[in-house]
Amino acid sequence: MAEITIIEAVNLAMARALENSPDVIIFGEDVGLNGGVFRATDGLQQRYGTDRVLDTPLAETLIAGMAIGMASQGLRPVAEIQFMGFIYPTIEQMICHATRLRNRSRGRITCPMVLRAPYGGGIHAPEHHSESTEAIFAHMPGLRVVIPSSPLRAYGLLLAAIQDPDPVVFLEPKRIYRMMKQEVADDGEALPLDVCFQLRDGTDVTLVTWGAMTHETLQAADQLEAEGVSCDVIDVATIKPLDMETILNSVARTGRCVIVHEAARTCGVGAEIAAQLAEHGLLSLFAPVQRVTGYDTIMPMFKLENDYMPSTDRIIAAVKKTLEEA
C-alpha cells in the first residue's frame, strides 16, 4: 500500500468510482488529456475513455447545469471547477436547481452530483486563484459542502460524496494537495459525511477548523502542548450540514473554543459555529469564542497573502486569549 498525497487520493477515489459504476462521469475544463491543472484527473481519460472523462467548453454555468441534467438521468457526474475563484457562475444552477430538484419534484427527480474545486490560498497563485468562499454554499439548503484535509479523508469523503444521493460541493484545500502522505487502501470504502473528525484530543480548549487550516491548527496545538496547553482539535469536514454535536460536546469538556478558517470572517462558517455555541453551549463557555480567520478585505495578491491567512501564531494568540479570560 503506497503512501499518497491528497491530490493522489482525489485521483484514486475518482478512478475507483469510475471503475465501480458506469454511471460515474468526470468532466470539466482541462480534465481530459491534461489531467486537470492540478492533475486530479491524471490518467483517467486514458483509462476510462473520452466518453466518461471529458473536457468541456470554457463555461462554468454550463458545467454545473450539465451536471444537474446528467444527475437527473441517474448518472453520477463529478464536475471540476478549475479554481474556486471561477465557481461563481455555477451559483444560479446550484441554488435554483441542484439543491431543489428533489424538493421541487417531491422526490421524483434527484440530483446526485459532485462539484469539485480546489480552494484556498497560500500557493503564490495569481489573482482569483486563492478564494475560500465556502460560506456561500454552506448557506444553501439542500446542499452538502465537504472539505477533506488529509489523503485518507480525501479518498473516503470523495467516494462518499459521489455515492451520496444529493448534491455535494467538494472543496479541496490545494495548498496541502502535496503537503503530506498517508497510506490509503484503495478499498472503495467511503467515510461518513455530516460528521466531524477528531484530529487530536485535549482538555483545555477546542480548536475547530477545516481544510488547509488543519495544518496550522495542528501546529499550534503542538506548540501549545509544549507550553502545557492541551487542545482538542476538530476537523469539521462536512461544513454543511454541520455536526454541532461533536463540537458542543468538546466545548462542554473544554469550556473554550477557537474557530480557525481562511475565509473572510464576516458571515463565514465560523460565525455559524460560534452562533450555535452561543445558543446551545453558552453555559459551558468560560471565555468568549475566538475566530481566527481571513480578514474582511479582498484576499491580497500573493506578496501579502501570508499576512491575510491565519498563521500558527495568530491561532496561539487566540488560544491564549481564551485562557486568560474568565
Add this chain to the structure above:
Amino acid sequence: MAEITIIEAVNLAMARALENSPDVIIFGEDVGLNGGVFRATDGLQQRYGTDRVLDTPLAETLIAGMAIGMASQGLRPVAEIQFMGFIYPTIEQMICHATRLRNRSRGRITCPMVLRAPYGGGIHAPEHHSESTEAIFAHMPGLRVVIPSSPLRAYGLLLAAIQDPDPVVFLEPKRIYRMMKQEVADDGEALPLDVCFQLRDGTDVTLVTWGAMTHETLQAADQLEAEGVSCDVIDVATIKPLDMETILNSVARTGRCVIVHEAARTCGVGAEIAAQLAEHGLLSLFAPVQRVTGYDTIMPMFKLENDYMPSTDRIIAAVKKTLEEA
C-alpha cells in the same frame, strides 16, 4: 408633503437622484415604459428619457457587468434585478469585480454602483420570487448591503446608496412595499449608511432585525409590552458592514438578544451577529442569543410560506425563552 409607501419612496429617491445628477442612470428588465414589475421606476423613463432610464436585454450577468463598466466611467448606475431569485448570475461580477475594482487598481478605478432588488417572501408569489439570500452578499468584502424597512429609510438610504462611492446591493422588502405610509420630504437628504436604526427603546431584551421582519418584530414588541416586557428594537439597515456597536450597547443594557430574519438560519447574517455577541458581549449576556429565522430548507411555495417565515408568535416565544433562562 404627501404620505407615501416604501415603493413610492424608492421611486422618489431615484427621481431625485436623476434630477440632481446627469450621471445617474437607471436600467434593468422592464424598468422603462412598464416602470418595473413593482412600479419602482414608474414614470421615470417618461420624465428622464430613454437614454437614462432603459430596458436591458434579459441577462442579469450583463446588467451587473454593465453597471460596473458605467461606474468605472464615473456614472452612477442604479440597476434593477427584477427579483432577488434572479440575482445569482450577478454574483461573479459582484464578487470578482464590483467589490474589487478600487482595491485592484489601488484607487484608480472605482465602482459607485447600486444593484437594487426586491426580496423576501409573503406575497404569494411563484417559485423563486421569495428569496432572502442577503448573507451571500454580506460575506463579500468591499460591498455594502443595505435594506430599508420604512418609506423614510427607503428614501434616505437609497439616496445614500446612490451617493456612496462604493458598490451597494440595495434589497427592498417587497412584502411591505405598500404596507405603511409615511410623510417623506423630497429634500434629497440621504440617511447615514453603516449604522443601525433604533426603532424602539426597551430594557429587557434586544430585538435585532431588518427588512420586512421589522413588522413582525415590532408587533411582537407591542404584544410583549402589554405583558410587561420592554423590548429594544434595532433595524440593522446596513447589514454589511455591520454596526455592532449599537447592538452590543443595547445588549449590554438588556442582557438578552433575539435576532430575527427571514433567510435560512445556517450561515445567515444572524449567525454573524450572534457570533460577535458571543465574542464581544459574552459577559453581558444573561441568556443564550436566540435566532428566529427561516428554516434551513427550500423556501416553500406559497401555500406553506407562512409556516416558513418567522411569525410574531415565534418571536414572542423566543423572547420568553431568553427571559426564562439564567
Add this chain to the structure above:
Amino acid sequence: MTNEEKKCVAQFEIHYTQLLNQQGELVGPLPEFAASAEALIALYRTMVQTRTFDTKAIALQRTGKMGTYSSSLGQEAVSVGIGSAMRFEDVLLPTYREYGAQFQRGVAMSEILRYWGGDERGMAYQHQPHDMPITVPIATHVPQCAGIAYAMKLRNEPRVAVSVLGDGATSKGDFYEGINVAGAWQLPMVVVVTNNQWAISVPRDVQTHAQTLAQKAIAAGIPGEQVDGNDVIAMRHVMLNALERARSGAGPTLIEAITYRMHDHTTADDASRYREQTVVDEHKLLDPIERLKKYITAHHNWDETQENELHETCAAEVEAAVSSYLETPPAPPETMFDHLYETLPDALQSQRDEVERLGKQKQGGDDNG
C-alpha cells in the same frame, strides 16, 4: 475596402417554414402525417383543450382561487406541435407556458393548477416520470438539457432532450452555453425558442439586433430555422424533423417559432401599460386554432356539432381538474423538509419538529391559510 483582400470563409442562410397560411390555406407540401384527418383533429383537440384550460386558469386567479398564472393564449400551436412530435421517453424541459406539450406528455391539469396554487406537489407529475418541472429562472434549463442529452447519448438511447424558452431568454448567457455544447458534442437535443415578441414589456427588437432568433444557432455551429409558430402543421413538421435528426445522431437543432403573446405576461402583469390593444387585435387574425379549424372544416368535414362536442368535453375535463385542485388538502407544513435530502440530516430534525409542532398548534387554533 476592396474585395480582393477579403476572402469569404463561411456562408449561412436561415429558412422559414409555413405550410398553412393565415386563411387556413395550404401554401407548402403537406407533410405525411398531415394527410390524416385523425392526426390533424388530434392536434386541434389539444389546442382547444389547452385554451379551455387557460381561460379557466385565468378565471381561478382572478377569483382569488389560485396565484399568479402565465397564459399560453395564442401560443397553443407551438406547444402542441412540440408535444405531439415528441416520444414519451424523450425529456421535455419546459418554461411556464408549455401546457399544450405538458398535457400531451401526461402532466395532469390539476398538477399545473396546484403548481400555480403554490404547492410543490404540482411538480410531482405522477404520470410523467421523465420531464423536468417548469423552469422559472430564465434559460437555466438549456445547460441541463445538454446534460440530459449527454446522458442519452452516452447510453446509446434513442431519446431526445427538448428545451423550450422565450425570445427574451435568448439574451441570457446560459442559452448560448447550452447550444454551444450541443453543437460541440453533437447532442441529441432540440431547443425551441418560442418567439412571442415580448419578454414581459420588452419587445423582441429591444432584446437583440439579430434579424432572426434562429440565427443564434450559427454561433453554436448548429442548424437554426424559423417556423410559423401559429401553424401547428408546420410546427409539428419542423419539430419531427429536428427530433429525427437528433435521434439518429445527426445532432441538435434550434427552432425559432414565431407567434404572439395574446395575454398579459402573467396575471400579475398589465400589458396595456406598454402595448397597444390594436396591435394585439391584429394578431387575432393569426390565431392558430382558427387557422387549423378552417383547414379541417374545408378538408376534413369538421362541423359545428363536432366543435360543440369538443368544447363540452374539454370544459368537463377542465372542471374535473379544477375540482381535484380545489379539493386537495394542504400539505402538512413539516413536509417542507421531507424532500430536501434523501434522508433528513440530524442537524435539521429539530427544525422539522418545530414546524410540525407549530403546524399542529395552528390547526388546533385558527385554520391554515
Add this chain to the structure above:
Amino acid sequence: MTNEEKKCVAQFEIHYTQLLNQQGELVGPLPEFAASAEALIALYRTMVQTRTFDTKAIALQRTGKMGTYSSSLGQEAVSVGIGSAMRFEDVLLPTYREYGAQFQRGVAMSEILRYWGGDERGMAYQHQPHDMPITVPIATHVPQCAGIAYAMKLRNEPRVAVSVLGDGATSKGDFYEGINVAGAWQLPMVVVVTNNQWAISVPRDVQTHAQTLAQKAIAAGIPGEQVDGNDVIAMRHVMLNALERARSGAGPTLIEAITYRMHDHTTADDASRYREQTVVDEHKLLDPIERLKKYITAHHNWDETQENELHETCAAEVEAAVSSYLETPPAPPETMFDHLYETLPDALQSQRDEVERLGKQKQGGDDNG
C-alpha cells in the same frame, strides 16, 4: 424536404483578411497607414519590445523571482495591432496576454512584472488612467465593456471600448450577453477574439462546432470578421476600420484574430502533456515578427544594424523595468485595507490595526516573506 415550403429569410457571410502572407509578401491592397516606413517600423519595434519583455518575464518566473506568468509569444501582432489602432482616450479591457497593446497605451513593463509578482500596485497603471486592469475571470469584461461603451455613447464622446479575449472565452455566456447588448444598443465597442487555437489544453475545435469564431457575431446581429492575427498590417487595418465604425456611431464589431499560442498556457502549464511539439514548430513559420521583418527588409531598407540596435534598446528597457520591479519594497501588509472602500468602515478598523501590529512584529523578528 422540398424547397418550396422553406423561404430564405436571412443570409450571412464571414470574411477573412490577410494582407501580408507567410513569406512577407503583399497579397492585398496596402492600407494607407502601411505606406509609411515609420508606421511599419513602429509596429515592428513594439512587437520586438513585447517579445523581449516576454522572454525576460519567463526567465524571472523560472528563476523564482516572479509568480506564474502568461506568455504572449507568437501573438504579438494581434496585441500590437490593437494597441496601435486605438486612441489614448479609448478604453482597453485586456486579458492576460495583451502586453503589446498595454505598453503602447502607457502601462509600464514594471507594472506588469509587479502584477505577476503578486502585487496589486501592478494594476495602478500610473500613466494610463483609462484602461481596466487585466481580467482573469474569463469573459467577465465583455459586459463591462458594454457598460463603458454605453457611458461613452451617453456622453457623446468619440471614444471606443475594446475588449480582448480568447477562443476559449467565446464559450462563456457573458461573452454573448455582452456582444448582444452591443448590437441591441449599437454601442461604440470592438471585441477582439484572439483565437490562439488553445484554451489551456482544450483545442479550438473542442470549444465549439462553429466553423469560425467570427460568426458568433451573427447571434448578436453585429458584423463579425476574421483576420490573420499574425499579419500586423491586416490586424491594424481591420482594427482601425472597426474603431472608426464604432467611433462614428455605426456600432460594434467582432474580430476573430487567428494566431497561435507558441508557449505553454502559462509558466504553470506543461503543454507537452497535450500537444505535439512538431505542430508548434510548424507554426513558427507563421511568426508575425519574422513576417513583418521580411517585408520591411524588402521594402524599407531595414537592416541588421537597425535590427541589432532595436534589440539592444529593447533589452535595456526591459532590464530597467526588471530593476524597478525587483527594487520595489513590499507594500506594508495593512495596505490590504486601504483601497477596499473609499473610507474604511469603522467595523474594519480593528482588523487593520491587527494586521499592522502583526506586520510590525514580523518586521521586528524575521523578514517579510
